Amino acid sequence: MSSSSLSGRTVLVTGATSGIGLETARLLAERGATVLVHGRTAEEARAATDRLVATAGIEAAQLRPLCADFAHLDEVKQLAHQIVREHPHLDVLVNNAGMAAPERHTLTADGNEIAFQVNFLAHYLLTCLLEPALTSEPGGRVVNVSSSLHRTASIQWSDPNRARRYARLAAYAQSQLALTVFAADPRVTAVSVHPGACETSLLPLYGHQGRSAAEGAAHVVRLCDPGVEIVNGAYYDRDERVAPATAATEERTVRRLNKLAGELVGQDA
Template identity: 60%
Template sequence: MSASALQAVPPKTALVTGATSGIGWETARLLAERGRVVIVHGPDTESAHHAVERLVAAGADRARLRLAVADFRRLSQVKRMAADLSAHHPVLDVLVNNAAVAAPEEHTLTEDGNELAFQVNFLAAYLLTRELRGPLTARPGSRVVNVSSITYRTASLDWDDLNRAHRYSRYAAYAQSQLALTVFAGAAAPAGCTVVSVDPGTGATALLPVYVHEGEGESPAEGAARVVRLCDPRTPLVPGAHYDTTGPSTAGHGERTARRLCKAADRLVTV
């Protein structure tokens, strides 16, 4: 291929949610370092702009950084962001669903009527992935990487009460959101797109000390490196698998469970 032809090939584009701090910011930094156009998502304009400035200070090319703003506590903002991204980025090669919050001490519902952690950590990611189906299928080989946590192993999906209205604990609510994000990766992916989930490592995120012992774990940069490896087209992926330090696994949940979860999610994000 000639040099002019190579120059005509646009760089691949990646969207990283929750990219204002921790693993999300480090993931954006590493992807930018690899020459990607990186869409930096934040819950508000100020935090997203600040994240971009920090990326530029760390050596990222400002010309290849974009902003995306949406408060995942409001599903209408997720839809609006997806529509804007689809209009301005008709081709999306990587979506990293990283945004997450710790479940609050008290049972808390969003204005959409969903338990806070379940919506921010799972439903928003599910809705965003669904709404970006067009850009994600525009070029073969796209990838969706759901950043989960080790807590999913202790969780169960309460099909009769996914919003935990009757039996609430912050640990159970957070763990269920991580399990849902992991199970969702096993659902039918858009044509030409591979969806997986990954545990970035205990302690790699600021959320995990709430749920595991203090002092354990690694840095956000180390966790981000695991995420970015799965974003690399040279890394072979097992569709629907969950990745941890030992490699891919099926996470013990079948396609039937994934379909049931997606059906429930469709209902919750439509209300």
Template identity: 60%
Template sequence: MSESVLSARTALVTGASSGIGWETARLLAELGATVLVHARTTGEAEAAVARLVDAGARRDQLVELAADFTHLSEVAVLAGTVVKHYPALDLLVNNAAALAPERCTLTDDGNEVSLQVNFLAAHLLARLLRASLSASGDARIVNVSSSLHRTASMNWSDPHRVKKYSRVAAYAQSQLALTMATADMAPVGSGITAVSLNPGLCDTALLPLYGRAGAPAAEGAAAVVRLCLPDAAVANGAYYDGGSVAPVAQAAQEERSLKRLVKLADQLVGQAA
């Protein structure tokens, strides 16, 4: 594939310090994109960029950005920085994800930690970056989800699962929410296309949740990058698995549930929006 296929494009990859996120940043840079490399801390972002340069990326293609997604205020600052320096953003890869802890853990914002890191941060970024994405004229959002979303249900009465907590159920719910909200991130007429995907079972920090051997993270990243390419014909709001559109959870097909989710997410991100 041509090294210049993405040469005029700018991409923000969240959770790019390791695993699928880092490999996605590497592949996008290899294709010529300017890549905004997000990590939790400045040190982690700088280390990720240094490894990308060692792997062959040009330093002038890479920009390190830091934000701890357990603090929604930092997500908002990150978005503000991107808007200021990149008024037209071509790609947003919502890859950042965290395992749900053994015990129910709430962030300082009051949200279950995996729900916030895996979904609410992406929801907030898509909101705050909408103008920049629309300005691109042909922007794409790619949400890195999981096949576990099909096992999940939204606990509407207790979304943080404080009353009855299971780390697997909490994590799966966060991925269901991300998959459900994908279409909302690309409203009709916005010039944005949004898709979600299962990158496959890869050997990343999330593997312990699945308890099986995983493929190299580069394989998952390749699946992500295929959906980022301008000539990839994708269906807005669709969920992909293995390169093809795949079935989603029933809740993701219900307009009423989507509206309820978006309303809930807007409430939970609160003043950060």
């Protein structure tokens, strides 16, 4: 991976309190970036920044803890408004926060299946609201941390909450397909990346063995580097650009997903 300096660049990493997100924040900060460290709660975000300062020797001034529970869309809106106000120019948004779908069908207070909201809809809303900061200067980009499991998925257009037929793996895969499709949205230059099966809380979805979270994070950080040219909608399996599932690049699917997501989060597509 290139080790060029990222000094002067500001990056928001969602789900940055553990696993790949925490390691992504560490690697970015070690290369000089100012990192907005998102956590579900203020306590979790502060603990993550304290840990990075204490164990990685990162300057506290490079880290800014922020919080929002992605199971509550109002908190996502508040987070976005805070960032636009305090950081009117944002170089990179890393949409990393994620969860395994629960065993039992679960809806958020907003009425959405919880994995679909946390893994995709919240990131859709956040990205839309951060568009002014990401496009205030040329070169802003979005990196969606997706999954190879998107290839096994289908989006249930008439029942995205999977109320009629729920299976946790199918629900999780649907959220990853949606996140991958969303990278082809033309408003902000974006890519998606499968960082590999890593030793995180999501490992049981993939198997029993995985690489370190730091190895997975390196593939994410590479795509944050302005020296790495990207094409809108591209999909990477670790550091190799490959074709995503066919549905992920279909214009009709992109438009349909934007319409559906906009309706579910109350945001014009």
